[in-house]
Amino acid sequence: MPSGKQSAVKYYVGVDVGSASVRAALVDGFGTVVAHAEQPIQVWEPRPDHYEQSSADIWAACCSVTKEVVHGVDGSQIRGLGFDATCSLVVVDKQFQPLAVNCEGQSHRNVIMWMDHRAVSQVQRINATQHRVLNYVGGAMSVEMQPPKLLWIKENLPESWEKVGYFFDLPDFLSWKATGVTARSLCTVVCKWTYTSDRGWDDSFWKMIGLEDLVKDKYEKIGNHVLSPGEAVGKGLTPEAAKDLGLPEGIAVAASLIDAHAGGLGVIGADVKGHNLPCENQPITSRLAMICGTSSCHMGVSETPIFVPGVWGPYFSAMVPGLWLNEGGQSATGKLIDHVVRGHVAFPELEAKAAASAHSIYTYLNSHLDLIKKSLPVGFLTVDLHVWPDFHGNRSPLTDLTLKGMVVGLTLSRGLDELALIYLATIQAIALGTRHILEAMQAAGHDISTLFLCGGLSKNPLFVQMHADITGKPVVLSKEVESVLVGAAILGACASGDFASIQEAMAKMGKIGRVVQPNHEHKRFYDKKYEVFLKLVEHQREYRSIMNS
Numbered sequence: 157m158p159s160g161k162q163s164a165v166k167y168y169v170g171v172d173v174g175s176a177s178v179r180a181a182l183v184d185g186f187g188t189v190v191a192h193a194e195q196p197i198q199v200w201e202p203r204p205d206h207y208e209q210s211s212a213d214i215w216a217a218c219c220s221v222t223k224e225v226v227h228g229v230d231g232s233q234i235r236g237l238g239f240d241a242t243c244s245l246v247v248v249d250k251q252f253q254p255l256a257v258n259c260e261g262q263s264h265r266n267v268i269m270w271m272d273h274r275a276v277s278q279v280q281r282i283n284a285t286q287h288r289v290l291n292y293v294g295g296a297m298s299v300e301m302q303p304p305k306l307l308w309i310k311e312n313l314p315e316s317w318e319k320v321g322y323f324f325d326l327p328d329f330l331s332w333k334a335t336g337v338t339a340r341s342l343c344t345v346v347c348k349w350t351y352t353s354d355r356g357w358d359d360s361f362w363k364m365i366g367l368e369d370l371v372k373d374k375y376e377k378i379g380n381h382v383l384s385p386g387e388a389v390g391k392g393l394t395p396e397a398a399k400d401l402g403l404p405e406g407i408a409v410a411a412s413l414i415d416a417h418a419g420g421l422g423v424i425g426a427d428v429k430g431h432n433l434p435c436e437n438q439p440i441t442s443r444l445a446m447i448c449g450t451s452s453c454h455m456g457v458s459e460t461p462i463f464v465p466g467v468w469g470p471y472f473s474a475m476v477p478g479l480w481l482n483e484g485g486q487s488a489t490g491k492l493i494d495h496v497v498r499g500h501v502a503f504p505e506l507e508a509k510a511a512a513s514a515h516s517i518y519t520y521l522n523s524h525l526d527l528i529k530k531s532l533p534v535g536f537l538t539v540d541l542h543v544w545p546d547f548h549g550n551r552s553p554l555t556d557l558t559l560k561g562m563v564v565g566l567t568l569s570r571g572l573d574e575l576a577l578i579y580l581a582t583i584q585a586i587a588l589g590t591r592h593i594l595e596a597m598q599a600a601g602h603d604i605s606t607l608f609l610c611g612g613l614s615k616n617p618l619f620v621q622m623h624a625d626i627t628g629k630p631v632v633l634s635k636e637v638e639s640v641l642v643g644a645a646i647l648g649a650c651a652s653g654d655f656a657s658i659q660e661a662m663a664k665m666g667k668i669g670r671v672v673q674p675n676h677e678h679k680r681f682y683d684k685k686y687e688v689f690l691k692l693v694e695h696q697r698e699y700r701s702i703m704n705s
Contacts, residue, residue: 164233165184165185165233166184166185166233166235166652166654167182167183167184167190167229167233167234167235168182168183168184168185168234168235168236168237168238168645168646168648168649168652169181169182169183169222169225169226169234169236169237169238169403169645169648170183170238170239170240170418170640170641170642170643170644170645170646170647170648171218171221171222171237171238171239171240171330171641171644172239172240172241172415172418172640172641172644173197173214173217173218173239173240173241173242173326173327173330173415174242174415174449174450175199175242175269175270175271175449175450176196176197176199176450177194177195177196177197177217178194178195178197178214178217178218178220178221179192179193179194179195179221179638179641180192180193180218180221180222180224180225180641181193181225181638181641181642181644181645182225182226182229182234183641183642183645183665185649185654185664185665186664186665186667187422187635187636187642187645187646187664187665187666187667188636189636189638189641189642190225191224191225191226192225192638192641193220193221193222193224193225194221195217195220195221196217197209197210197213197214197217198210198213199269200258200265202258202260205272205273205274205276206258206272206274207268207269207271207272208257208258208265208267208268208269208272209244209265209267209269210254210264210265210266210267211246211248211254211266211267211326211329212254212264213264214241214267214326214330215330215333215400218239218330218333218401219400219401219402222401222402222403223401223402226402226403227402231403231404232404234403234404234407235407235408235648235649235652235654236407236408236409236410236645236647236648236649236650236651236652236654237334237393237401237403237407237408237409237410237648237651238386238409238410238412238413238418238643238644238645238646238647238648238649238651239327239330239331239334239409239410239412239413239644239647240327240412240413240414240415240417240418240640240643240644240647241325241326241327241329241330241412241414241415242269242270242326242414242415243270243300243301243302243325243326243327243344243347243348243414243415244267244268244269244270244325244326245257245267245268245302245305245306245323245324245325245326246266246267246323246324246325246326246329247266247267247268247309247316247320247322247323248266248320248321248322248324249319249320249321250319250321250322251321252321252322254266255316255319255320256313256316257309257313257316258313259312259313267326268305268309270300271300271450271451271487271488271548272300272305273299273300273548273549273557274305274308275299275304275305275307275308276299276557278303278304278305278307278308278311279297279298279299279301279303279304279557281307281365282297282303282304282307282365283296283297285361285364285365287358287360287361287364287365288358288361289350289352289358289361291463292350292352292468292469292470292471293350293468293469294463294464294465294466294467294468294469294552294553294555295465295466295555296466296555298468298551298555298557299549299557300487300551301348301349302323302325302348302349302378303349303350303365303367306323306367306370306378307365307366307367310366310367310369320377321377322338322376322377322378323377323378324340325340325341325344325345325348325349325414327341327343327344327412327413327414327415328340328341328344328379328412330412331389331409331410331411331412333397334389334393334394334397334401334409335389335390335391335392335393335394335397335409336390336394336397337381337389337390338379338381339379339381339382339383339389339390339411340378340379340381340382340383341382341383341384341385341411341412341413342382342383342384342385342411342473342474343385343411343412343413343414343417343474343475344412344414345378345379345382346471346472346473346474347414347417347468347469347471347474347481347483348414349378349379351379351382352472353472353473354472356382357371357375359371383411384411384473384477385410385411385412385413385417385421385474385475385477385647385658386410386411386477386646386647386650386651386658386661387410387411387650387651388408388409388410388411388651388652388653389409389410389411389651390409391406392405392406392407392408392409393405393406393407393409407652408648408651408652408653409648409651410647410648410650410651411647411651412644412647413475413643413644413647415447415449415640416447416453416455416483416485416640417455417474417475417481417643418640418641418643418644418646418647419445419447419453419610419611419639419640419643420445420447420453420455420475420476420643421475421476421643421646421647421658421662421666422610422634422636422639422640422641422642422643422646422662422665422666423445423608423609423610423632423634423639423643423666424440424443424445424455424457424476424608424662424666425440425476425659425662425663425666426608426632426634426662426663426666426667426668427663427666427667427668428606428632428668431632431668431671433605433606433630433632433671434605434606434630435605435606438605439459440457440476440479441456441457441458441459441479441602441603442603442604442605442606443456443457443604443605443606443607443608444456444594444597444604444606444607444608445608445610446590446607446608446609446610446611446614446623447610447611447639447640448489448490448609448610448611448612448613448614448619449489449490449611449612449613450488450489450490450491451485451486451487451488451489451490451491451551452485452486452489452490452586452590452611452613453483453484453485454467454483454484454485454552454590454593454594454597455475455481455482455483456481456482456484456597456602456604457475457476457479457480457481457482458470458479458480458482458601458602459479459480460480461480462480462482462597462600462601462602463600464482464484464553464596464597464600464602465553465596465600466484466552466553466554466555466596467482467483467484467552467553467593467596467597467600468482468483468484468485468552469481469482469483470482471483476658476659476662477657477658477659482597482602484551484552484553484593484594484596484597485551485552485593486545486551486552486586486589486590486593487546487548487549487550487551487557488545488546488547488548489545489586489613490612490613491548492545492547492548492561492582492586493518493579493582493583493586493613495547496578496579496582497517497518497521497575497579500574500575500578501570502570502571502572502574502575503575505571505572506520506521506572506575509572518616518618521575521576521579522616522617522618524572524573524576525537525576525577525579525580525618528573528576533675533678533681534580534618535580535584535622535625535678535681535682536678536681537577537580538565538577538580538581538584538685539681540565541563541564541565541566541577541578541581542562542563542564542565542581542585542685542688542689542692543561543562543563543564543578543581543582543584543585544559544561544562544563544585544689544692544693544696545561545582545585545586545588545589546559546560546561546589546693547560547561552593552596553592553593553596554693559693559696560696562692562695562696563578563581564692565581580618583616583618583619583622584622584626584685585689586619586622587619587622587623587625587626587627588626588685588686588689589689590623590626590627591626591627591686592689592690594627594629604629605629606629606630606631606632607623607624607627607629607630607631607632608631608632608634609623609631609632609633610633610634610637610639610640611639611640614633614637615637617672620633620672621672621675624672624673624674624675625674625675625678625682626682626685626686627674628674628676628679628682629674630671630672630673630674631671631672632668632670632671633668633669633670633671633672634666634667634668634669635667635668635669636667636669637669639666642665642666645665646658646661646662646665646666649661649665
């Protein structure tokens with residue numbers, strides 16, 4: 157660990173709770189990740205579309221990874237702590253003990269995950285109200301947001317509903333565990349709960365959808381004290397939490413962010429001078445941050461509110477203070493690639509060959525594609541193979557969770573070549589979906605010239621190049637691959653008072669690593685692929701109409 161003449165260095169801890177693991181990083185004031193740790197967390201899937209976790213399991217993992225990254229560091233150098241997490245729903249009673257979110261009565265499983273789609277009926281009824289708050293979520297609420305999940309609990313688990321003391325978004329649960337303060341982040345309540353920064357909660361919405369109980373106690377259960385992301389929470393780390401995390405008591409704890417928004421914070425404000433990018437000398441509104449992991453989020457900011465059909469927002473100050481945020485998304489990206497590859501009959505062969513070559517399965521597949529492409533560009537191998545990627549419904553820009561995945565162009569071949577091709581076509585489909593979202597945002601008034609990618613999928617060069625080629629825009633990769641953790645650490649840095657603003661911290665702690673340019677010679681091919689892509693969903697809706705007539 158740093159010592160000697162580096163002893164005056166200030167450090168910040170970022171903790172990121174993803175879908176399958178918790179990660180922590182020790183980050184310095186220049187955005188360099190000095191130490192990093194990761195621990196898996198448990199996911200239960202008791203029935204289709206039901207995904208649950210345990211808040212106790214998550215907190216234990218947070219403590220374990222944080223202790224690991226700060227081990228041997230002088231506590232006086234650690235200035236602040238920031239959390240980000242998936243927008244999962246945590247349910248506890250009045251004594252903050254976990255309550256079951258399942259019919260089995262398993263109280264330790266008290267978290268409904270963000271990707272849980274159990275509340276389909278509830279969200280359809282909410283959207284049928286056409287209430288004005290829906291204008292701020294692209295015109296239709298997603299089943300992944302919190303109101304439909306709350307309504308599902310009330311209708312299906314009346315015992316749990318009666319005992320509830322607090323509903324937390326997971327990022328807010330973590331800041332409560334650290335500080336004992338039940339304040340909520342503006343990011344979570346605006347993006348997932350229908351709060352607005354100017355009007356607060358809308359009583360008429362909650363009454364209209366049958367959750368008037370939440371209004372009666374002045375919203376104590378879902379939050380009536382809201383802080384801006386990066387603002388210091390309470391008096392900092394409590395003695396109990398300090399002991400759990402291995403950190404000094406009283407250090408600053410920041411109001412949190414949703415994980416995708418932390419990734420956006422970690423990349424979108426980076427200094428791009430000298431990289432010959434179209435966004436140089438342009439406002440930050442010319443950039444789109446893409447956070448690509450299990451799912452993907454597309455974060456664009458604007459100085460005035462822009463309403464994009466099928467894209468969440470506009471949300472004021474939900475990521476960058478003073479700017480409006482629009483958030484597009486794809487519900488399954490990394491999860492889809494895994495599903496397609498691991499479900500293929502040739503997967504055991506792939507796994508064995510990748511292990512023998514000491515490469516990951518995806519590095520091996522990328523190399524295999526290079527072998528079979530012959531004189532063609534790799535992307536052109538899918539001229540007769542097309543994928544529609546909505547195996548878990550469409551979040552943006554069609555907001556149709558009933559859509560299904562499609563593959564056109566299958567043969568009877570079962571070998572590694574065919575697995576590599578379907579893998580490539582799936583990555584292209586995800587990139588084509590990004591183009592679909594971008595076009596919707598641009599049509600509504602955004603002017604985006606450059607993509608900033610982070611998250612696990614940004615480590616895959618094929619995924620990155622396909623996004624550049626298919627969108628026709630340069631892709632910026634951050635110097636630190638763990639941009640989400642840097643974003644969480646930026647929150648802690650702001651809470652500590654060491655930076656005057658989020659924007660100052662973003663500029664100093666976000667660093668560019670590599671720029672991937674699109675190959676414009678391939679434009680005609682990908683324009684045709686995009687035309688086919690849009691036809692696929694047309695055909696799906698057409699055959700569904702026939703079957704339902």
